Amino acid sequence: MEKYIDIFLNSYSGYLEYLKNEILYWKWDNYFYGLIAISLIVWLLEIVFPWRKQQAIFRKDFWLDVFYLFFNFFLLNLILLIALSNVMEQFINDILNVFGLQLMSIQLFSISELPKPLALLVFFIISDFIQWNVHRLLHYVPFLWKIHKTHHSVKEMGFAAHFRYNWMEPLVYKSILYIPIILIGGINLQDVFIVHFISIAIGHLNHANVGWDYGFLKYIFNNPKMHIWHHSKKMPNKYGANFGISLSIWDYIFKTNYIPSDGRDIELGFDDENEFPKDFIKQEIYPFKK
Secondary structure, three states, X not given: OHHHHHHHHHHHHHHHHHHHHHHHOOOOOOHHHHHHHHHHHHHHHHHXXXXXXXXXXXXXXXXXXXXXXXXXXXXXXXXXHHHXXXXXXXXXXXXXXXXXXXXXXXXXXXXXXXXXXXXXXXXXXXXXXXXXXHHHHHXXXXXXXXXXXXXHOOOOOXXXXXXXXXXXXXXXXXXXXXXXXXXXXXXXXXXXXXXXXXXXXXXXXXXXXXXXXXXXXXXXXXXXXXXXXXOEOOOOOOOOOOOOOOEOHHHHHOOOOOOOOOOOOOOEOOOOHHHOOOOHHHHHHHHHOO
């Protein structure tokens, strides 16, 4: 137990030093300024090419979502996710050691053996498919839906709504995503950086106030005209549709796609949204409310 506590505490100090360097020193793979750059570019696209022209530039809950953007991307990692990830890695290693195994020994294959562009593509597709399935669970399992309600409490869509989610949601995603990443192996930090920022750019655009569907590419990539219906208050069933994260192809393959019409002016939210809290702290503890 003492070993896990040390890992937990060292993760805090290590990430704090990393975050300080991210803010003070610019480099090409800088998460801090990369997030700011993507956010400003997509926000500018909203301003220049607004789909809902009556929607204010500083839309409803704009500043709440901007706070979520930085809290979930940086502070949540500092407070919880990095430490738990390191503890989980050590815990899995300890369990495997009992059976005389190591992480390397349970890998099905290593994508590092593939050409770099193909390795990145494989990692992107596998991780997106896993996240598509996790997203469906967030809608189908009652307690997970209580967690996911924070994201669906958005009433006016904009780029920063992408990061409005409860602190427990990335725990669900990362816990399930961690195992297949171990099994495929060969993933380095640079690979994760490239794929992660591609996903962020697509996610920002999906939530942005722009009316694009990317033409024939809409059957491959998630897009604003498709994702708006995922947030619709009126759905064809109680679980929802259009669960794609970056790729829409999974919804078309498994028949969970739903775009009945132009969704520009549809009402967003969920049926019992009047009971859902409006402030950040109460939204964070909402899943534990009876």
